[in-house]
Amino acid sequence: MNSPRLFRLLGSVLAGAALSAIAVGARADEVSVAVAANFTAPMKQIASDFEKDTGHKVVPSFGSTGKFYAQIKAGAPFEILLAADDETPIKLEKEGDAVRGSRFTYAIGKLVLWSKKDGYVDDKGEVLKKNEFQHLSLANPKLAPYGEAGLETLKALGLLDAVQAKFVTAENITQAYQFVASGNAELGFVALSQVYKDGKISEGSAWIVPAHLYQPIRQDAVILAKGRDKAAAESLMKYLRGDKARAVLRAYGYDF
Template sequence: MRRLLASLITLALAGAAHAGEVSVAVAANFTAPMQKIAAVFEHDTGHKAVLSFGSTGRFYAQVKSGAPFQVLLAADEATPARLEQEGLAVAGSRFTYATGKLVLWSATPGLVDDKGEVLRRPGSGRIAIADPRLAPYGAAAVETMQKLGVFTALQRRLVQGDSIAQAWQFVSTGNAPLGFVALSQVMEDGRMASGSAWLVPESLHAPIRQDAVLLVTGKDNAAATALLAYLRGSRAQAIIRGQGYGL
């Protein structure tokens, strides 16, 4: 028994010795699923993912300035591609880990109809969006309003957050009665958590393909490459799908 116990301890210590840590910049819309994925990733592999959440545009600027992130989970496909072109990401490591879905959401039940006609009603208050210069979901929101022919009329009512997380916060706290947010932010256990929402048809905006990429600072980090592989696995993909994303 003592020999068996000693062997088990040796194996555990060996596993711990090989466990690593990876610094991950994560698009704000992907906060909830990535927190869940990081927990099961650590459980399954022993590697720890240290997560930072924010807008893709700000992460791009930080990586350009030398921030020590090792993996980027962007809210678009253009930013990881640009980092590859600029030599700041490992060529060939980029892939789409999720496809985002945009919703017009209100914390008030019944305020948002199932066709988004509330956008055409006068006097329905401010509308929160993420900064379209920094956040792909904000750009998709602007494109949606332009295609609906309501952007000019609504422009003065828009309030911008730095990220989609801040846009959601404006609506959830009542500072804006309406907002364009990520479907994943208002879903819980595969259903709408609260309020009312209109799922924006994908024909009204460019696809929100969210790409992951290995940054050059992480090319020799086993935990970084393990995380990217884990995102392609069935356990992570089940979480992603359950949070309202396409694959």
């Protein structure tokens, strides 16, 4: 091939690549997401995959659903809420702070009684009935659905009065986990996703609480008013329903 023709061909290829890059850059955008604390680890993985696959960037904030609700009502610039319950997104829809028709259940969470110590928690939760521990970590039931589920479990077992004085109440499920991981509590109710990976408990000992002992933890996603008609927000909501994201959910012990 002669040089002028080669240069023309190379020029066309480079020009096409440049135009493609410009087009992708024009389509790429950021989406600000309020993420329930129990979903921290899977969301970090999903966000990384999403950015690679779509070019859009996720800007996540992790915390309690109750606090996010207050921040959203105060005008926080979140575009999507990934809640730890289904009640908060429904409430935001009714109050005009979320896009009607965008809400769906992205995950169904599971509660686990966990200790960092091997063999401390048995596989039937009898450690609660023995009541020989000094501290039981629990996320604030008024702010965190997993904390509420822990409370429901103790009520169902008839153990609430016996152990309530031993509660170490955390602001959210991340802090509830940290209390146990640091040894400030011998055991605690946490999200299964915090201590589970690829089909097994990753550290310590645990009792996966039977689902009939607490109300289902349906975790709903919703586009907030500030995310209305935003391509990145709509793209992430679609991505959360896809096979790749759901494979991550399974790995962390969620149903959907």
